[in-house]
Amino acid sequence: MAIVEVTGLNKEFRRNRRHQGAFGAVRTLFSREYSIHRAVQDVSFSIEEGEAVGYVGPNGAGKSTTIKMLTGILVPTSGDILVDGRVPHEHRQENARILGAVFGQRSQLWWDLPVIDSFELHQHVYGIADGDYRRTLGFCREVLQLDSFLQAPVRQLSLGQRMRAEMAMALLHEPKILFLDEPTIGLDVLAKDRIREFLRTINRERNVTIILTTHDLKDIEEICPRLIMINQGTVMFDNTVAHLKSTVGDEREIKIEFATDPGAIEIPAGTLVRDAGASKTIRFAQDNGSVMALLSELDGRYPIRDVSIEEVSIEDVIRKLYIQTGQNAPDSSEIDTWSRHRAVTR
Amino acid sequence: MTSYHTYFRKSFKKNAAYRTTVWLQIVSSLIQVGIQVAVWTALIGNGAVDGIGRDQMITYVILNAAMYAFRLTGLYNDVDARLRSGDIAIDILRPVHYPLLVLAESLGRAAYHFVFMVVPIVIVSAAVFGFSAPASVSAGIGFVFALLLAMLISYAIGYLIALLSFWFLTTFHFSWAIGGLTTLFSGAFLPLWFFPEPWASIARMLPFQFLGFVPAATWMGQLTGTDLVVTFAVGILWCVTLLMCTRLLWNRATSQLVVQGG
Amino acid sequence: MGITLFLHYARLRLKERMEYRAAFILGVFAQILGYGATYLVLWLTLQKFDNIGGWNWPEIALLYSLNVLTYALGAAYTYTPMTDLEKLVQQGTFDPILIRPHSPFLTLTAQMFNVGYLAHILLSGAILAWSVLQLQIEWTLLKVIFLTLSVIGGACLHAALLTLIGSISLIIVRADVLFRFNYSMQDFISYPISIFGPAIQILLTTIVPLAFINFLPAALILGKGTGVIPRDIAFITPVVGPILMWLAYRSFQFCTNRYQGAGG
Incomplete structure (x- = not known):
């Protein structure tokens, strides 16, 4: 029971x-x-x-x-x-x-x-x-x-x-x-x-x-x-x-700091979201150890100085869930403050 | 000067914000007046003791209930709260002299007490129990001066308690001790003229009599001539001494605050 | 909740205060000075006037110390939790109290027991003892039991009043005015209530039965007049406090349930 x-x-x-x-x-x-x-x-x-x-x-x-x-x-x-x-x-x-x-x-x-x-x-x-x-x-x-x-x-x-x-x-x-x-x-x-x-x-x-x-x-x-x-x-x-x-797709964003600007690079399993020269942010689904594969592959060609993985916040997951279920996603600011009020007077 | 005026007004408004509190406080004060009138009726009856009759004691009681509103001693609560929250560091950095800011706020509260408590209490009590006007024009003028002394002395005492909390980190002990001394020696309940010796002589040397007995006795014409002059001289002496103490402690306290890093 | 658990809480509170021993002892002295002053004022008054409404100094001392002593005993358990209740609810500290294996009222009063009332108890206990010795009462076993039960009853009465106001503060905000109002009502019983008008005497025996805290039991023991109130009513003193405490306890439970229904 x-x-x-x-x-x-x-x-x-x-x-x-x-x-x-x-x-x-x-x-x-x-x-x-x-x-x-x-x-x-x-x-x-x-x-x-x-x-x-x-x-x-x-x-x-x-x-x-x-x-x-x-x-x-x-x-x-x-x-x-x-x-x-x-x-x-x-x-x-x-x-x-x-x-x-x-x-x-x-x-x-x-x-x-x-x-x-x-x-x-x-x-x-x-x-x-x-x-x-x-x-x-x-x-x-x-x-x-x-x-x-x-x-x-x-x-x-x-x-x-x-x-x-x-x-x-x-x-x-x-x-x-x-x-x-x-x-x-x-x-x-x-x-x-x-x-x-x-x-x-x-x-x-x-x-x-x-x-x-x-x-x-x-x-x-x-x-x-x-x-x-x-x-x-x-x-x-x-x-x-x-x-x-x-369900939501385990997407993560990885920010890679290269020693020098590698220029345009090929990313096999992900998409480039932000490109600031030597610092690039890549988003991709992390389901099969492709992060490590990508990093080792990249590191062979271009020296990498630093890598940081952005944590997925609960607010992000909820927004994604909303999109999945076909509802309109609220703004992240709304998520924190939104509450239903109905005035009743008797 | 305008900034102090702002603090005065803000404090007045802040106190006036809770009107239910006001009503209950008026009722509380009226109960206290009623209780004391009953006690003096039981003590004196229709006769007189040492030339003081029941009616005079009623005036004394009402005056002391009113005087209570002009006691600024309670200001240590504000300073204590701000010291605990750390807000005091902000206060000190403001382009105003903090002791004067505290005075302005206390006066704002006193003004609020005057309008919303003293006036209704005196009117209602006077209607119910009777109340005598000042004994003479000079007694009236003397009362105003005594009131000023009462406010300054109570401000200094309250501020001293507040300042000591910079070292002791609490106002608890001093407020209880000073509260006790005030209850006893202010004459707010038992006028000094009824004190047996040596208590009367001790009370006449202390600053607490100015918080209750002196203004009321002056109003009633019980304190006149040389007595009045000597009493006022003692009062001024206390005033100066206490204010000098606050100044001394304030300078030390601020340097202490700087050392601790606020 | 058993008595040993209550004592366990009290022992921990004392131990906690002893972490700041000097401050605690100074506090006891400061409070003795504070309350001592009110005793001194009464003493000075009676030096001059001999009696208030037929009660001389030792009798007034008995009357007043009975009030302060019972207040201290009741308030040690109820003052801090009840005056802080509004704050506890706001901060969410009240919630853990609700998931203890004892009733919230008992948990709260045991947990927030205030050792600070030691000063009141020492001073008023001493003055009560002194006045009882001075008054040369013919003590019988019955009188001793009656006085003891009256002290317990008075403590219950004080605790009941604070608890009632505390319960109200679970429902309305800014109940602190009510606490202050309660204290000004208490001023009535600093004196023999026979000096007040009949209406007030009746009020203090019925609707706000403060007379049962000190005036009625003291009058019965001393064989004093009780104004318009029949003196024999003093015999019910030992039950008035507990009954009121029970009512206050129920009202606290009621308001707690309401709080649970309405949410913080």
Whole structure:
């Protein structure tokens, strides 16, 4: 049975119209005027136990609203959610025991106290038996390499160390599902790698179901075989990462800096998009190792000084998906700010 | 001068923006006046203690409720907030003298308090409980002068608290301590004439009496002649001393800020 | 949530404050000075006037310290979470509270326990003890139990008021005015409420039952007059606070659910 089952999920926010002037707050309180914002519209998906799923979309797409409903923080306007067989917002406290959550931007650790104090409190809050606690902590200490800063106050930790501590704490009560909201945001490459490695490990070895929101497609590629893409409140893609690539075409842009201007060159598998003499940008589908082939071929003829591969942004992928599905692609600026408002007055 | 005027106006408008707050604050102040009137009625009754009757105490209570609006001490909150957010570096770089900017903002707030709180509170309280005009023309003039002293001294005290936070990084301790001293020695609740010795003598030497007792007593004609002159002299002395302290600390604080790199 | 868990939270908060030991101790002194001043003003007044509405200095000291002590006990758990609630919601820090295995109210109050009220408790506890000794009350077991329950009830009452306003702040913005309004209402019970008009006495026993915090229990113990309010009503003191606290708890739950339905 699926551990997360979502059917026809909708969430509308009512925004009360604020009144100005004397007793404005009082009038706002009794006012019936509001506007409706549809944050999530008819979303359905199901996640099996032990899956790792990336939940992506631009800002304001409804990502965190969905996560908040899955964790029981918000109540859906309509539709059904079952998490481990229970309705999250009706069984928030029971559900709390089987889910762990990491919010990249908000620490759940005690700022001025050693990391271990937060862990011990967590043990008591969740009533974890001493033996289980020691075993799980031992696992986390080893895989996340916590020992060097376990006794240090949280305020002295680097962001990477803090995130490792947050992950460990979220796992102490051995949750079945781990929710992660932007777990790698702001981290350097090394720290990101370490976090991704850890998430892969707990997903594969401990069978923890992972649901992850992110802006970084690399997070998805390295952790989650499956991807749910949401935009403007609706699911627009739900399949494997490999399938996404074959759908949108795995096009990448490579910028090559030659030692000297090679002039007009022949590019077998790609097209030249920008030509600035010694610096050329080439776009091509990367499906069969043709990058390396191209580079070695070029390097034999013209000395190359530097190569950089442009990361594909989620916004780019979404725009491509739009084009594929025959809809009009929104501007990238619209993706971030677009939201539906409908004024209602009664 | 025009730029300070702008800060004054901005501060006035900022405070006036929340009108629900204003209403509740007026009601709060009226409750306080009502409570104190009841207390003095219980204490004095229909007679008089040391020549002071209930009606005079009512005037004293209303004057002190009004005086509360002219206390600029609270300005340390603004400075503290700006110090925490780091905005203070921008303030210092502006082509205005920061202490005067703070004064202009505090005066803007005081003006707002005067219009939206003092006036309605005095009118309503006077209608309900009764209120006496200044004892004489000279008492009225003396009151205006005392009010000026009150504002300058409270500004200096508030600013000193703010400046100390440059070193202690919080205004918490000083604000509590100074708040306590003000409660006790300003005479805002118990007039200094009812203080037993040695408390009366101590209170008369401290700057806090100017934040409540002195303006009210001057208005009521309880402080006249040589007493008044001596009191004002003490006030001016405190004013100068405190303002010199702020200047000294300000110079140190800015150099401190430069060393820390803002 | 068990009592040991509550204490665990409190111990961590104390440990946290001890990271800045000097600042904490100075803070305790500063607050003792701050509140000490209000006691001194009352003392000076009673040096001059002997009594307020028939209550002399030790009696007023009992009345006032009972108010501050119960406030400190209640506010230590509710002041910080309730006054910060609006901010917590805006910053999203309230969300993790909702996915803990205990009720949001208990999690929030335990987690944001404020050790800073130690100053109030030390000063007012000492003054309460002093006044009780001064007053030469004929103590019976029943009176001791009654006073103890009254302190707990008063703490609940203060906590209930702060919680009610905190709940409202989940729905309307700028609830901070209400907190300030609450504090000016509290000024009534700095004095024996029999000095106020009958309407106010009734108001303070019914709609805003602040009289149960200190005036009614103190009057019962001291055998004082209670104005237009029948003194025997003081016997229900131990239940008024808990009942109000329960109502406040329910309203907090209601507003939390509303927040969950409406979203931040």
